[in-house]
Amino acid sequence: MPIDTQTQSTELSSSQKTRLALINAALRLFGSKGYAATSTREIAEAASTNISSIAYHFGGKQGLHTACAEYFVSLAKTHVNDTSPATSAAWQSLSQENAEEALISFVGRMIDFLLGSKEAPSFVSFVLREVGSESDAMQQIFEGFIGPSIEQAALMYSKATGISPTAEEAKIAVMSYVGQVFYFRVAQFVVLNSLGWEEIGPEQRKLIKTTLLQKVRAGIAAAREE
Amino acid sequence: MPIDTQTQSTELSSSQKTRLALINAALRLFGSKGYAATSTREIAEAASTNISSIAYHFGGKQGLHTACAEYFVSLAKTHVNDTSPATSAAWQSLSQENAEEALISFVGRMIDFLLGSKEAPSFVSFVLREVGSESDAMQQIFEGFIGPSIEQAALMYSKATGISPTAEEAKIAVMSYVGQVFYFRVAQFVVLNSLGWEEIGPEQRKLIKTTLLQKVRAGIAAAREE
């Protein structure tokens, strides 16, 4: 059961504060160093609490890890739901042009989040380490967030291009867009060194966005003509 | 100094055999479980030797890790040099059409290697874990292999599209192609679950290849018309 650790706006009990601090610290440390390389002592110190709090709140290190995955899913879900409040049925009636714009907007928002937000590095690192080990946590992240997102984007793609919504090509195309964007976050070291950049700031992000979205539009147009 | 552990064809001394077995076992284990989660006992067992061999041959766990990176670079380099024996000057004189075909061939071979070869999972996992930690090993991998490959592909892209070879757009486009392909290997869990596939076999690889290369061609055509 994903516990609501974020939406509670005003007052948090001392217990909840400790709990949330532990999850945030763990998510960051698990992401940057990996699960095995992160010690519970380290997490407790980063969360400004005691090692025993981990056993008390989560049963142990593994329980804290599970809680991190649940926290990520609940956060990612509200993020996505906020930005696309329309129902699945509403997508069905979109015109080709509107579907294309919706897909472009989807990829654009993904670029802004993955390359522009403060939380992205932790989140992406965490999920990236999970996806390698086909863990229960990954299953949960897929079913709760990634799967539905790809499903929805594939629907937009099929509307935009006119190909069948059940065609495997739609999902492959969508995943290729996702993959492109992730690369610029995950392989940031390669990106910075190849281009001689110091960082991926607003200007760099804009250049990446322009180049990538042009490719997406070209790909949609080409698929439409088949 | 990258030590030649592979090209020696016929006879390997007992010492070299142990050394190579340790590197191969470590590369696989570091990739699949991560550096911290892999114990030297485990590596020694997988390599059918004793723990102390690690200290003897590499000084310790960290030394073995460095040797893995060096081994990867030397292997990747010979792979790339084998498949593109032409000099940099030769690329300069390519026609638009030939440059496009060279780029398509580059992406196609990347798909075949990353999704079809037996070694790819270990290698990709290893490099993926390195790229997160901007380690000395990663610097070496970039300078020895990744950087030059991107440079070369960007040159093909500029020839194929007619844009300036120094334009940042060329490298961004090339990296977007690389990113797409990597996603299908790295996020294989997502790919299989989204598409309901059991594995990425020859037929699946062919479908991915067709879809992705169509996008690459469309992107080149669009950039050419600007």
Next chain:
DNA sequence: GTCTATAAACAGATAGAC
């Protein structure tokens, strides 16, 4: 060069005081 035995450090978990 390879092995056994062991040292020294560190991990996660837990009992019990407050």
Next chain:
DNA sequence: GTCTATCTGTTTATAGAC
């Protein structure tokens, strides 16, 4: 609920026999 103190197992590194 949070803390201190401690237990038990495991890690890497190393000294020394062969």
